[in-house]
Structures are given as structure tokens and as C-alpha cells.
Amino acid sequence: MTRVALLLSVLLVAALAAAGRAALHAADEELTLVAYSTPRETYGELVRLFAGTPAGRDVAFGESYGSSGEQSRAVVGGLPADVVAFSLAPDMTRLVDAGLVAEDWADGRHAGMVTHSVVVLVVRAGNPKRIRGWDDLVRPDVEVLTPNPFSSGGARWNVMAAYGAKREEGASHEEAVAFLEALFRNVSVQDKSARESLQTFAGGKGDVLIAYENEAILARDKGEPLEYVLPERTILIENPVAVTAESEHRAKAEAFVRFLRSAPAQRVFADAGYRPVLRSVAREAAFETPAGLFTIEDVGGWDEVQERFFDRETGIMADVQRRIGESR
Amino acid sequence: MSRYGLRVVALGYLAALLLVPVAMVFRRAFGDGVGAFWEAISRPEAVSAFWVTLTVALIAVPANTVFGVLCSLAIVRRRFRGHGIVNSAVDLPLALSPVVVGLSLVLVYGRGGWLGDWLAEHGIRVVFSLPGMVLATMFVSLPFVVREVVPVLREIGDEQEQAASTLGASPWQTFWRVTLPAIRWGVAYGVVLTTARALGEFGAVAVVSGRIIGRTETLTLHVEDRFQSFDLVGAYAASVVLALLALLTLFAMNLFKPKEDAR
Amino acid sequence: MSSVAAEARRPVAVRRRGGSLSLGISMGYLSLIVLLPLAAVVWRSTEAGAAGFWAAVSAPQAVAALQLTVAVAFGVVAVNAVMGTAIAWVLVRDSFRGKSLVNAVIDLPFALPTIVAGLTLLALYGPRSPVGIDLAYTKLAVLLALLFVTLPFVVRTVQPVLLELDRDMEEAAASLGAGRAEVFRRIVFPNLLPAILSGSALAFARAIGEFGAVVLISGNVPFDTEVASVYIFGLIESDDLTGAAAVSVLLLAVSFAVLILIGALRRWATRHDS
Numbered sequence: 001m002t003r004v005a006l007l008l009s010v011l012l013v014a015a016l017a018a019a020g021r022a023a024l025h026a027a028d029e030e031l032t033l034v035a036y037s038t039p040r041e042t043y044g045e046l047v048r049l050f051a052g053t054p055a056g057r058d059v060a061f062g063e064s065y066g067s068s069g070e071q072s073r074a075v076v077g078g079l080p081a082d083v084v085a086f087s088l089a090p091d092m093t094r095l096v097d098a099g100l101v102a103e104d105w106a107d108g109r110h111a112g113m114v115t116h117s118v119v120v121l122v123v124r125a126g127n128p129k130r131i132r133g134w135d136d137l138v139r140p141d142v143e144v145l146t147p148n149p150f151s152s153g154g155a156r157w158n159v160m161a162a163y164g165a166k167r168e169e170g171a172s173h174e175e176a177v178a179f180l181e182a183l184f185r186n187v188s189v190q191d192k193s194a195r196e197s198l199q200t201f202a203g204g205k206g207d208v209l210i211a212y213e214n215e216a217i218l219a220r221d222k223g224e225p226l227e228y229v230l231p232e233r234t235i236l237i238e239n240p241v242a243v244t245a246e247s248e249h250r251a252k253a254e255a256f257v258r259f260l261r262s263a264p265a266q267r268v269f270a271d272a273g274y275r276p277v278l279r280s281v282a283r284e285a286a287f288e289t290p291a292g293l294f295t296i297e298d299v300g301g302w303d304e305v306q307e308r309f310f311d312r313e314t315g316i317m318a319d320v321q322r323r324i325g326e327s328r
Numbered sequence: 329m330s331r332y333g334l335r336v337v338a339l340g341y342l343a344a345l346l347l348v349p350v351a352m353v354f355r356r357a358f359g360d361g362v363g364a365f366w367e368a369i370s371r372p373e374a375v376s377a378f379w380v381t382l383t384v385a386l387i388a389v390p391a392n393t394v395f396g397v398l399c400s401l402a403i404v405r406r407r408f409r410g411h412g413i414v415n416s417a418v419d420l421p422l423a424l425s426p427v428v429v430g431l432s433l434v435l436v437y438g439r440g441g442w443l444g445d446w447l448a449e450h451g452i453r454v455v456f457s458l459p460g461m462v463l464a465t466m467f468v469s470l471p472f473v474v475r476e477v478v479p480v481l482r483e484i485g486d487e488q489e490q491a492a493s494t495l496g497a498s499p500w501q502t503f504w505r506v507t508l509p510a511i512r513w514g515v516a517y518g519v520v521l522t523t524a525r526a527l528g529e530f531g532a533v534a535v536v537s538g539r540i541i542g543r544t545e546t547l548t549l550h551v552e553d554r555f556q557s558f559d560l561v562g563a564y565a566a567s568v569v570l571a572l573l574a575l576l577t578l579f580a581m582n583l584f585k586p587k588e589d590a591r
Numbered sequence: 592m593s594s595v596a597a598e599a600r601r602p603v604a605v606r607r608r609g610g611s612l613s614l615g616i617s618m619g620y621l622s623l624i625v626l627l628p629l630a631a632v633v634w635r636s637t638e639a640g641a642a643g644f645w646a647a648v649s650a651p652q653a654v655a656a657l658q659l660t661v662a663v664a665f666g667v668v669a670v671n672a673v674m675g676t677a678i679a680w681v682l683v684r685d686s687f688r689g690k691s692l693v694n695a696v697i698d699l700p701f702a703l704p705t706i707v708a709g710l711t712l713l714a715l716y717g718p719r720s721p722v723g724i725d726l727a728y729t730k731l732a733v734l735l736a737l738l739f740v741t742l743p744f745v746v747r748t749v750q751p752v753l754l755e756l757d758r759d760m761e762e763a764a765a766s767l768g769a770g771r772a773e774v775f776r777r778i779v780f781p782n783l784l785p786a787i788l789s790g791s792a793l794a795f796a797r798a799i800g801e802f803g804a805v806v807l808i809s810g811n812v813p814f815d816t817e818v819a820s821v822y823i824f825g826l827i828e829s830d831d832l833t834g835a836a837a838v839s840v841l842l843l844a845v846s847f848a849v850l851i852l853i854g855a856l857r858r859w860a861t862r863h864d865s
Contacts, residue, residue: 032540040557062540070828077830078439078448079456079538151829189812192825195556200810202558204718205728222558325651331685338681339693341674345739346699349711352721356714391620399617406614414618420625422793423846425800425820428839431827432628435635435836442631466624521701528704531802531820535827548704548803555710555807564714567707574702581702582695 028060031249031256034075035085036068036153036239037195038215039115042272043085046265055255067193068153075100075244082247083256085114085239087153087194088296090306092240105242114260115214116275117237118230118290119161122201122209122216125225129207133231134165137208138182145189145206147197149310149317154194156310157237158210159317163309164299165233168292181320202226212237213287217273233292235299353571357564368554368565376542377550378569383458384533384546385526388465392522396473397515401507403474404481405489418474421467429467430535433460456538461546464532469525473518476586480514481507517584524577528570636836647837655814656822657838659730661845663818664798667737668791675745675794676787682746683753700742705803708739713808728810733818736804741797745790752786784860792853799846 035043043063050056064071064079068087075081076098084101086092092112095101106112123131129142137144147155162183166176189205191197194215201209202224209216216228241260243253259265266276270285296302309316358365368374399418403411421429437454438444447454454460488510492502508515530548537544545553547566554562636644647653682694700708712735714720717727726732756779764774802820809816817825819842826835 032543037556060542062543064538064540066539067828073828073830074456074538076439077455078444078453080453080540151825189810189815191811192828199556199558200728203727203810204725205810205812219558224558334677335681335685335687338674338678342678342693342696342742345735345742346696349715349739350699350703352714353707353711395617395620398613399621402614402617408614414621417621417626420629423796423800423843423850424629425802425823425839425842427802427820427824427827428632428800428842429628431823431832431835431839432632434827435631435832436628442627463624467628470621470624524702528702528707530704530706531824534802535824548706551704551706551710552807563710567710570704570707574699574704574707577702578695578698581698 028058029249029252030060030062031082031247031253032062032064032080033083033085033256034064034071034079034081036071036087036091037065037193038087038154038212038218039085039239039272039274040065040195041218042269042274045272046260046268049264049268050256050259053259055252055259059249059252059256065195067147067151067196069151070192081244082249082253083241083243085241087237087239088156089238089240089302090156090310091153092242093302093306095242095244100244100246101242102245106240110261110277111238112240112242113238113277114241114257115239115269116277117212117214117239117273118275118293119157119210119234119237120213120216120228120230122198122211122219122226122228123207125227127227127229131208131229133229134162134179134183134233137162137210138179138186142186142208143188143206144183144186145191145197145201145209146187146211147194148190148192150312151192152194152197154197154212154215155190157212157235159309160296160299160305161210161231161235164235164294165231165292167299168233168294177316177320180317181323184320185324213275214273221273230288230290232290233294234290236293236295238296350571353564353567357561357568359564360561364561365565365568368559368562369569371562373541373545373553374547374550374562374566377545377547377566380458380461380543380545381527381547384462384465385523387462388469388526389519389522391466392470393473393515393519395470396477396518396522397508397511399474400477400481400511401503404478405486415478418471421470424468426464426468426529426531427535429532430464433463433467433532433536437463455536456540457544460536461533461544464536465526465529468529468532469522472521472525473515476514476518476521477511480511480586484510513584513586517581517586520577520580520584524574524581527573527577632836632839634836635833636840638833638836643833644837644840647831647834648841650834652813652817653822653834653838656817656819657841657845659733659817660799660819660842663730663733663737664795666734667741667798668795670734670738671741671745671794672787672791675742675790676749676783679746679749679753683750697743697746700740705740705801706807709736709804709807712736712739712804717808727808728812728816730809730816732808732810733805733816736808737798737801740801740804741794744794744797745787748786748790748793749783752783756782781860785857788853788857788860792850792857795849795853796846799842799849 033043033047047061047063051059068091072086072091072094075084075095084092084095092101092105096103096105121131123129136142146158149155149159159180163176163180166179171179189200191200194211197209198211198215198219200206202219213228216226219226241257243250243257247253261278263278263281266278266281270276270281275287276282276285296305299305300308312318403415434441434455436442436444437447437460439448444455454463488506489502492506497505528548533546534549537549539545539549539553541553547570551563551566551570554566682690713727715722716724716735718725726735760778761774764778800820802824805818806821809818811817811821819838823835823838826838
């Protein structure tokens with residue numbers, strides 16, 4: 001009997017502690033941020049900063065990070081979200097189609113974007129394989145890493161950067177697709193998300209990783225022995241953010257998104273290696289602009305590109321992967 | 329192979345596979361000093377993850393214990409048709425990949441699942457929320473109490489229970505005063521195994537969780553999360569907490585273990 | 592008289608009702624927690640018809656993952672059969688200082704979370720290995736992770752049998768001039784075989800579905816080090832739930848087939864030993 005009593009009192013104490021903890025947070029408005037994998041540290045910092053502003057008082061955030069495509073699908077599948085931040089616009093469009101984000105999310109001065117970046121080529125410290133540009137990636141002695149384009153937003157930026165670079169050079173559509181196939185033949189691992197790709201590369205696999213510039217900067221700052229090459233021609237990465245239609249904390253969520261585009265937050269992004277959308281901060285940060293920088297609009301815009309390249313059954317990349325898989 | 333040789337091979341294998349790696353985790357966790365370790369595990373996400381893990385276990389373990397005792401009684405004392413199938417069904421979670429367990433819950437309780445939409449209409453969210461993680465943990469830790477209590481029940485026979493009821497004891501009194509004390513060590517061992525499994529679950533909760541840091545992240549998910557963020561000290565620190573819980577469980581296991589295979 | 596008889600009857604009747612209650616509750620619980628979700632997996636696997644099921648399980652990446660998983664699981668079973676028996680032998684027949692501690696530690700893989708197991712192996716046998724052994728992102732890493740989690744199974748099934756083994760026959764054989772190896776092969780081993788097979792069955796079932804221990808150290812490289820559970824996880828995250836269900840059902844079928852096979856072997860071994 002005493003043993004039972006002891007057990008029950010332990011359970012009671014535990015239950016009380018849990019209740020107490022819950023009560024502590026009850027004063028805060030609880031918002032959920034669902035974001036893609038690469039800016040996890042940055043958003044963590046921004047959430048903390050926001051809590052220090054008048055608009056952010058009494059706001060507590062739950063944050064979830066994962067590959068852009070998976071997070072987008074998860075929100076459609078029921079993952080609760082007040083603010084969503086993805087790697088690329090099509091992951092936002094999926095939510096618009098599901099009625100979870102308003103259609104006018106991209107209206108406004110920054111077209112719905114919160115940060116920019118560029119696609120770069122990450123190599124080992126000292127660049128032992130002498131990677132200078134896209135053409136080096138199809139060399140027989142080079143092992144390339146990139147995430148899987150069907151789950152990772154970052155991978156889709158990578159593919160369009162490679163394709164667009166070739167087109168900007170003057171190649172035809174067929175030649176550019178042939179280049180993509182040659183490139184993917186050299187890809188040894190396709191992780192689910194950009195962050196996992198970086199992990200694999202940092203773990204010692206591969207010679208070059210196609211990644212966001214800010215990922216390369218982050219890894220380098222964390223002490224990883226690597227550096228990056230900015231190709232002459234590459235794509236401008238534009239990352240969207242929005243408040244969900246179902247959010248029960250619209251005012252606070254919108255305040256947070258406004259905060260993200262304010263100078264202090266944009267400086268945090270810049271320090272983390274993102275190119276700010278706020279021009280004043282961008283000027284301060286002085287990122288190097290490649291000569292052949294182009295945007296997704298220059299290669300057709302996401303709506304067309306999504307279907308043409310990344311449809312699971314009929315997309316160009318599906319064909320490429322199939323051809324490669326069959327020849328192995 | 330000489331006795332000494334065999335001993336060296338066996339112990340060497342254990343050391344290389346088990347002991348040294350676990351020791352490494354402790355070393356890596358404290359590699360940057362005790363301060364860094366403390367900072368890592370006192371971080372809000374780590375503390376929340378710990379509480380989430382504990383909350384899930386505090387629900388799953390008692391539920392599976394009650395089920396385990398009831399089910400064992402039914403299997404051994406009731407002799408109903410199909411009790412062999414039930415016995416095998418109870419063992420199913422042991423043969424299933426945790427990822428498949430997570431998938432099965434998504435298919436039932438997720439959006440578009442068998443019960444998911446109906447529950448969502450009534451404001452109940454299971455997947456991406458705590459209930460889903462509790463269900464996943466209950467699933468994977470289900471068999472242990474049954475597996476430990478059934479052999480004990482079989483062994484002790486029901487003469488005492490029969491005697492009690494002919495003396496006029498009610499079923500509840502018989503259970504509480506006669507059956508339960510007789511099986512208590514089996515129950516205790518089963519509870520320890522269930523708790524270990526519940527605290528350590530990863531694969532199934534990885535599928536159903538949504539990984540909302542501070543809310544639906546268990547300590548095991550937190551370990552992976554830290555690893556993905558290049559925060560190795562954080563990952564190792566959380567691992568140390570889990571390893572200490574594991575060692576505690578190991579200690580309890582040896583305390584309650586059925587005596588024949590203790591030596 | 593009749594009141595005594597009535598009283599004697601009453602408890603029995605009440606107990607049966609109480610027994611029905613416990614049966615009902617436990618069946619309901621089992622169905623809700625285990626059987627219903629599993630039925631959903633089997634059901635969903637058929638959603639795209641037989642053609643869809645076949646497409647999902649014959650996809651090159653799926654086949655590669657399943658082949659790797661089954662191959663490594665068999666490898667793990669083989670190693671465990673030998674090392675598990677050896678360890679059980681040392682724990683039962685040998686004596687040295689610290690033996691009870693070693694005995695307790697065998698259960699550590701049961702108690703340690705799988706993701707921590709993976710991290711511990713990565714710490715020692717990964718890129719920053721202090722002993723210079725880097726197995727990360729190789730098939731050996733998968734083997735290593737699975738050996739870790741399946742360690743206790745054969746040891747714990749063989750130990751009790753060894754403990755109960757009557758040593759008279761061994762001593763008789765030895766006194767008749769049989770060498771140690773021959774004594775083991777002809778007398779001890781046949782007695783241990785059923786237990787070794789039982790433990791191997793448990794090890795196989797565990798190895799084939801393992802996720803947490805493998806996910807950090809293997810690199811999950813498709814067509815190379817990606818195991819079935821990781822592949823299924825990828826399908827779930829890509830929202831291909833039908834494909835994931837199909838591959839899960841196949842994995843389950845393989846698991847059951849091997850378990851039945853090992854069970855049959857075990858019965859043969861037990862019958863043979865008389």
C-alpha cells in the first residue's frame with residue numbers, strides 16, 4: 001500500500017510540475033512558425049529578438065524546420081502554422097491552392113519575399129579539385145552533392161541555376177538539359193533537404209556541394225573546413241514568407257512578418273549570410289554580385305518551371321533521374 | 329579456443345561495440361567543459377523536449393501496464409477461442425519498423441485518414457500533436473508487460489485464486505489481494521521495459537511529430553535536431569541525459585529480472 | 592444448504608463476468624492501438640491496385656533498399672549467432688572480476704534510445720574518430736549499427752539454456768577422449784541450437800526494421816546505404832503514402848516469412864535433439 005502511495009505521489013508531483021510549466025506559458029500568445037531547413041538558427045535568433053520588441057511582447061513561438069517541400073506538404077496535411085517561410089514560391093503556392101494562404105500574399109513592396117541568396121558551389125578548404133564554375137561539375141573526377149529536387153526547395157534552385165547558367169551562356173534548351181543530366185550523373189547522394197545535404201558534405205562525402213550561399217557561410221562560420229565559389233552565372237534565390245489564413249493570431253503574426261522586413265531583422269539575416277531584401281541594409285552588407293545574375297523569371301517563372309521540370313511523372317528532372325537510374 | 333582466448337574475444341567485442349562508444353558520448357558531451365554541457369541541456373528547447381518525453385511516457389506506460397495485466401489475465405485465465413492469435417498480435421509491435429508504426433497512425437489520424445477528418449471537425453488534432461506521439465509510444469511499447477506477466481501467471485496457476493473465491497472474495501478482492509502480489513515482480517520488470525522503450529522511441533514519433541520545437545519534440549528528436557544544426561555538444565549532452573536514464577533502467581531491470589537468467 | 596451452494600455459485604459467475612470485462616477492455620485497446628492502424632497500412636497499400644503496389648515495390652530504389660536491408664540483417668544474424676553464443680558462454684562458464692557488471696551491460700541496447708546508439712557509434716567510428724576508423728556512409732556502418740541494437744537477443748536466449756545444461760554428458764565425453772571442440776560440436780551445440788535460432792529470429796526482426804540507429808551513421812545514400820525503413824520514411828515525407836504502405840507491407844511479409852522459416856528450423860532442431 002505504501003508503495004502504491006509513493007508511486008501515486010510521484011505521479012502527482014510530476015503532473016503538478018507539468019501543469020505549472022503550462023501555466024507559466026499561458027500568458028503568452030503561442031504562434032507556430034513553420035520554415036524550411038536552412039534558416040533555422042537565424043529564425044531562432046529573430047524570434048528571440050522579436051520578443052524584445054513592443055510588438056513581440058507576450059508572444060511565444062513554436063518553431064518547426066525541415067525541407068521546404070516536406071514542410072509545405074505537412075502544413076497542407078494539418079501541421080499547425082501561423083507564419084510560414086519557405087525556400088521558394090511554389091511551396092507557398094501549394095498552400096494558396098489549399099486555401100491556407102491568401103492569394104494576395106505576394107502583393108507588396110518585396111513581392112512576398114523576406115530574403116535573397118544565390119546558388120554557389122561549396123568546396124573543401126583550399127579547393128583541391130580546382131572547381132571554378134559549372135563546367136567543372138561534369139568532370140569525371142568530380143563527385144557532386146545536391147539535395148533531391150522532388151523534396152527540397154534548395155535543390156530546385158540548384159537545378160534552375162545550372163540550367164539558367166547554360167542558357168545565359170547561349171546554349172539551347174536541349175543542350176542545357178543534357179548538361180543537367182551529365183551533372184546529375186555525378187551526383188552521388190541526394191538528401192531530402194538542403195541542410196541534410198550540407199551535413200553529408202561536411203561529413204566528408206563528395207567534392208562539391210551545390211548550395212545556398214548562406215548555408216556555405218553558416219558552415220564556414222561554424223568551423224567547417226570549406227569555402228565556396230561564386231559562379232559567374234547563377235540564379236538569385238528569393239525566399240517567401242506569409243501569414244496563414246487560418247491563423248488565430250493574425251495581428252501578432254503580421255507584426256512578426258513586418259519585423260522580419262525591418263532593418264534590425266534584415267541585419268541579422270545579413271550577418272547570417274543572407275542577402276537582405278531591404279535595399280538600405282543590402283548596400284551596407286556589400287555582397288558580391290555575380291556578373292551573370294539572373295532570376296527565375298528569366299528562365300520562365302516558377303509556375304511554368306514547376307510543371308515543366310519538377311512534375312513527378314512528366315517533368316524533365318523525372319526523366320533525367322529515370323534515365324540515370326536505368327543506366328546504373 | 330582456449331578459455332582465456334574466448335574471454336578476450338567476447339569482452340573485446342563488447343568493448344568495441346558497446347562500452348567504448350557509450351563512454352565516447354560522455355566524453356564528447358563534456359569535451360567543451362561542464363559549463364558548455366550545462367548550457368546545452370538547460371536551453372529551453374532541451375528542457376521542453378525532456379518534459380515532452382516525460383509526459384508521453386507518463387501516459388503511455390500506465391496505460392500499457394493496465395492493458396498488460398488485463399490482457400495477460402484474459403489470455404491465461406480465460407482460455408477463449410483465438411487466444412493464441414491474440415498472443416501473437418500482442419507481439420506484433422516487436423516485429424514492426426517504427427517508421428511503419430508512424431505511417432499507420434498517419435493513415436488513421438492524419439488529414440484524409442480514416443478518423444482524421446472526423447476528429448479535425450471536432451477540433452481534435454492527433455497527428456502533429458501530443459496525442460499522436462502518445463499513441464505512437466503506446467503502440468511500440470505495448471508488448472512488454474504482457475510478455476512478462478503471462479509466463480508468471482501460467483507458472484503460478486490459479487489454485488490460490490480459486491481458493492479465494494470459494495472463500496467468498498469478490499473478483500476485485502481476489503485480483504488485488506491474491507493475483508497482483510503474485511505477479512508483481514513480473515509487472516515491475518514489464519513496466520521497466522515499457523518505460524525504457526517509451527523514453528527511447530524515435531522512429532515512430534519522427535513520423536507523427538511535426539517537430540515543433542518546444543512542443544512536439546521529444547528528447548530523442550531533440551538529439552537529431554541538434555546534430556542537424558552542427559551543435560554536436562548539444563546532441564551529445566541530450567544523449568547523456570538519455571544514456572543516464574537508460575543506465576537507471578538497466579539498474580532497475582537487473583533488480584527486477586526473473587531470477588533464473590540473472591546468473 | 593442451498594444458500595451455501597448459491598454462494599459458491601455466485602463468485603464463479605461474477606468472476607466470469609469480470610473476466611469478460613478484462614477481455615473486452617484488452618481486446619478493445621489492442622484493436623484501437625495496434626490492429627486498426629495496421630489494417631490502415633494494409634488497406635492503403637492496395638489503393639493503387641495490384642499494378643500500383645507492384646510499381647511501388649519494384650521501383651529501383653525500393654529494391655535496392657530492401658536488398659540491402661535483408662542482406663545486412665542476415666549478416667547481423669550470422670555474427671550474432673557466433674558472438675552471442677560466445678558471450679553467453681563466457682558469462683555462464685567463465686568467471687572473472689566484473690562479470691556481473693558485464694552481464695548487466697548486455698541489456699544496454701534495450702535501454703538506450705536508438706538515435707543515441709547511432710550517435711555513440713558515430714562518435715567512435717565516424718569522421719572524427721579518435722581511433723582513426725571512419726565507417727560513416729558505408730554499408731559497414733549499417734552493419735555496425737544493427738549489431739549494436741541486436742546484441743542482447745542471442746545472448747539472452749542462449750544464457751538460460753547454458754545454465755540448465757547438464758554437464759555430465761560433456762564430462763563423460765571428455766573422459767572418453769573427445770576434444771573440447773568435438774564435445775562442443777556434438778553435445779553442447781545441438782542443445783543450444785534452438786535457443787540460438789530463437790534469438791536469431793528476434794535479432795532478424797529487429798534488424799530489418801531498425802531506423803534510429805542507422806539514420807545518422809549510414810548517410811542514407813540511395814542505392815548504396817539506404818535501408819528499407821529510411822526509404823519508407825522518405826516516401827512518407829514526399830507524401831507518397833500509398834507507396835510507403837506498399838513497401839511496408841512487403842517488409843512485413845519478408846519479416847514474417849523469415850520468422851516462420853526460423854521457427855520451422857527451430858522445431859526441426861528441437862525434434863532432432865533427443
